[in-house]
Amino acid sequence: MSKPKLLYFDIKARGEPIRLCFAIAGIDFDDVRIGRDELSALKEEPGKLPFGQLPVVEIDGKRLAQTLACCMYVGKKAGLVPTDDWELAKMFEFIGGVEDTQMKITMSIYEQDADKKKKMREDLATTTLPKWFGFLDSLAVQNGSNGYAVGSKLSLADLWVYMSLGWIKMGVLDGIPASLPDKYAALSKVYETVDTHPKVVEWNAAHAKPPQ
Incomplete structure (x- = not known):
């Protein structure tokens, strides 16, 4: 697996649970914090933002949006998703x-x-x-x-x-x-x-x- 990348603003809000999942799992990732102008540019790239908004996680060339979906993926690796x-x-x-x-x-x-x-x-x-x-x-x-x-x-x-x-x-x-x-x-x-x-x-x- 290539180094994951998280795209979000330089605030906690919807991106912080994902950051904490990575941290708790001990997974090194690129914490890319972007500005509003950069968001506008990203929206112009086809498929870059599945819902036209952040956060988005990029792994092995694939993109995943929505905070809960991202946390489910990373959280499983951190043992944060119950098996029961x-x-x-x-x-x-x-x-x-x-x-x-x-x-x-x-x-x-x-x-x-x-x-x-x-x-x-x-x-x-x-x-x-x-x-x-x-x-x-x-x-x-x-x-x-x-x-x-x-x-x-x-x-x-x-x-x-x-x-x-x-x-x-x-x-x-x-x-x-x-x-x-x-x-x-x-x-x-x-x-x-x-x-x-x-x-x-x-x-x-x-x-x-x-x-x-």
Whole structure:
């Protein structure tokens, strides 16, 4: 297998779970971080971007799009995909719940009216996110509050929790307190499991950005 390449922007977002899969698997890859102008050029190349967007993973001349698909491929090599059918289904259940939660935040990002956006963020902080984080926290409790979203070892579901909670913890979403996820103990424990994983610690340390 030739050296894999990940094409994504110089942000975490949808590309970071794929990067972490590579890191946890110990697979060396080209972490290609592109700008908006480069994206426009890539869109002009036939077949370069299967859905006209990023992320895209290139391996042996083949291209794979969509974050979950890329993580499934790389994650299997990292042992992040359950072999038990029930645990696999529960992993997808958890990921689906996180994706639904993320979409509710994303809708507020694309709102152009300032007053409407402010109201959306207020609703997210006081009602919507507590409700959905409550759902996810309950699933983590049902799994034994053992620091894993599913089963008893790291899976892609844990990376999705890490991505979602990490987004809020960054404090970049106006109107949504960075401390909001802290209220959910079982979910926060999953976040800590990923955040303290040796490979994740190593990756984060190597790619930390200096304060602006």
